[in-house]
Amino acid sequence: MQTRFTLRQLEYLVAVGRFGSISLAAHHLSVSPPSISNAIAQLEAEFGLPAFVRKHAQGMTLTQAGRALMAQAVQVLEAARTLSNLADQHNGTVRGDLNVGCLLTFAQIIVPRLRRAFTTAFPEVTFRQFQYHQAGLIEALRDATIDIAITYDLMIPADMEFTPLANLPPFAMLPAAHPLATRSSLSLAELAPSPMIFLDLPISGAYFMSLFDQAGVTPRIVERSHDMAVVRSLVGNDFGYSVANARPFAPTAPDGKELAFVPLTGGLKPVRMGILSTAGGKSSLTVKTFVSLCEKMIDPTMQAQISINAKE
Template identity: 50%
Template sequence: MPFRYTLRQLEYFVAVGKAGSISAASEVLNVSSPSISAAINQLEAEFGLDLFVREHARGLSLTKAGHKFLERTEFVLREVELLSTLAGDITGKVQGILSVGCLVTFAQIVLPGLRRGFEELYPDVRIEQRELNQADIFSQLRRAELDIALTYDLDIPADLKFLPLLDLPPYVVLYEGHPFAQRETLSISDLKDSPMVLLDLPYSSDYFLSFFRQADIKPNVAERTSDMSVMRSLVANGYGFSIANVRPLNNLSPDGKKLIFVPLTGDLRPMKFGLLKARIENETNTMAAFIDHCKTTVEAGNLPFLQTTSTS
């Protein structure tokens, strides 16, 4: 029996499922609400299922069947888009979809610029970006939900391949009035009794705390947060120092207070910033082009977080 629905109707279904209403999906898709409503009705008639519960005050919510259909439909649409990537490999063109993950600690200052530069070079590529912690990056690469990710070399599993791009040594983040704010460098022993704001993310926190274990010092962890911006604001408001390997272009916390960045000295392993991917023999043309773009951008010094020295 031939299919009586189209890929466009499936796209409309996914948009409504994510937006929660036809009007919201209409704005996202720039398609009229009646057209989307008709597509949803036709899909429900074709499958003989109610995909949504209609609630006048709250819009549309997915039924149990609708949730299952949404998950599978997203997979189907992604596979369809990957046909374009396959065609590019056959013809030698760089095109199709590329799913790129990025470690959440530096995604806001790295990924948008890299993405824009790449898409300007290759307008036939559409990048899907995701901001994730290290554990989720590993998981999504293994499930092929990501093609490649920008991250650190933190406990990389043997089944994934890391391509190093840059070494980033650690530095101490301080508020302007901190007793150590005028120091040119600091060591772990200097921080022994000072309260610490720990950036508490999978694998990242272990890396920062390893400095103290190596020196046989117990850190005075006063605050924990998984958000880089919150960490900077806590430091700027005097809740303690923190340790990081990347920094924004300016010295202000999100709430406008000044931060001081002092290099951390000693026999400390720097973070290696790079690309992580599955161990596959044949890369797509699109992935190979993205890897080359990242290497070229780093070599040209065009990533904003490459400032690792103290400025006051």
């Protein structure tokens, strides 16, 4: 019996399995929800079994058979990608899909300019960007939702490869009118008694707490948020200070309040920003070319601010 399904349908199956929702999968793939819904229905009809349990309030949950189908679909998509990459390398052509993930804390600072430079130079590439926290990036790499990720060197699994691009030492973020905002540097001991707005993300949050452990002090956390934009606005409105590694180009919070960024003393451990991939994940010509662009555009000597070289 001839099986009739497309790689695109398998891609939709994997996306829904990963996000647990047709609407979320559609958003991340930039397609309409009916397109994904129809593709899933066609696959289930072709295979003669349900891949998902539909729960109106809780989204889509993979059945046991659906989990097996998704695992196999990931392998088929990876094999197809390998074939396409092989052809592109022989042809010397940079084209096809490029799915780039980025850490939530600096996705809005760095990816759009890299994307613009890359897609202008290589218009045959379909570039998609995804934003996750660190654990989400690792999961997305493993299930092939993304090809590579721009992130920090925090809790990197042994089966993945990290290519460093820049060092990012930690700094204090303060409201511009704060008494300490004009200082050339600060210690965590000086900041610890003040109220802190904590960026509470998986893995990244543990890194920030380790800085206070290294300094031998305990922060007085009064507010937690998973959203860096919210943290900046709370700081800008004088609800406390925060600690971060990636500062925006403009010294303002999203609501326009002015911020100050002060380097921290004490030899605190910086993080390295770089490219994360699965073993062999940078083998395609398109991915290699994008990594090369990142290495050229991102300044490896930057200190407190992510900077992208003007010569794009």
